[in-house]
Amino acid sequence: MKLGIIIGSVREGRVSDRLAKWVENEAKLLDNVETVIVDLKKHQMPFFSEPASPQYNPERQPDKSVQEWLDIVAECDALAVVTPEYNRSYSAVLKNAIDHLDFQLKHKPVMIVAHGSTGGAQAVSHLRAVFPGVLAVTIPPAVMVVGQVSQIINEKGEANEEIKNNPYGPQSALKNALEELKWYSDALAKARQ
Numbered sequence: 001m002k003l004g005i006i007i008g009s010v011r012e013g014r015v016s017d018r019l020a021k022w023v024e025n026e027a028k029l030l031d032n033v034e035t036v037i038v039d040l041k042k043h044q045m046p047f048f049s050e051p052a053s054p055q056y057n058p059e060r061q062p063d064k065s066v067q068e069w070l071d072i073v074a075e076c077d078a079l080a081v082v083t084p085e086y087n088r089s090y091s092a093v094l095k096n097a098i099d100h101l102d103f104q105l106k107h108k109p110v111m112i113v114a115h116g117s118t119g120g121a122q123a124v125s126h127l128r129a130v131f132p133g134v135l136a137v138t139i140p141p142a143v144m145v146v147g148q149v150s151q152i153i154n155e156k157g158e159a160n161e162e163i164k165n166n167p168y169g170p171q172s173a174l175k176n177a178l179e180e181l182k183w184y185s186d187a188l189a190k191a192r193q
């Protein structure tokens with residue numbers, strides 16, 4: 001499985017980058033997994049303004065920055081999308097990145113990792129309604145991290161001992177969700193061939 005891990009925050013002082021590394025560290029414990037972290041702060045794209053919906057515009061000529069994003073997603077078998085919850089939803093920068101896609105995620109699985117003061121459940125719920133638009137499937141488990149991420153996960157993406165040893169905490173949820181993601185990714189990769 002080639003796993004793209006999307007950092008869905010471009011905010012100064014963000015913590016989504018820690019969570020992306022946390023996901024990557026755990027994903028690397030699985031067999032046959034290659035990871036790439038995709039930072040939307042580095043892949044800055046214009047607001048979507050093409051004349052037609054990308055799926056109905058085979059002649060589209062995306063901006064260079066957009067094309068790079070499309071190529072990265074196309075090469076992935078699965079995505080882990082890390083999003084903060086902002087104002088009861090997922091981040092706007094993530095919505096813009098999704099709106100630029102056409103068929104790059106078709107028949108591919110997406111795992112949602114949300115976080116926020118209240119855990120990001122509304123971000124998860126809204127993203128579950130959005131991904132079918134780009135023909136992707138969200139896997140049943142999502143990972144939600146409540147509260148101050150900087151106090152539980154360091155800059156290397158390592159969770160503290162309490163989190164690591166809690167069988168009902170986010171580390172355990174992440175491990176389970178990644179195993180599910182791999183299952184869906186392998187099954188769908190076979191089916192796409």
Ligand SMILES: Cc1cc2nc3c(=O)[nH]c(=O)nc-3n(C[C@H](O)[C@H](O)[C@H](O)COP(=O)(O)O)c2cc1C
Nearest residue numbers: 009011014015016084085086087088116117118119
């Ligand atoms: C503009 C803004 C709105 C927010 N709204 C919510 C919210 O609706 N629900 C929530 O749980 N947390 C909310 N938060 C808290 C963030 O989700 C939390 O700080 C998160 O870790 C930010 O991620 P980031 O540092 O990667 O940008 C909000 C934070 C900001 C900056």
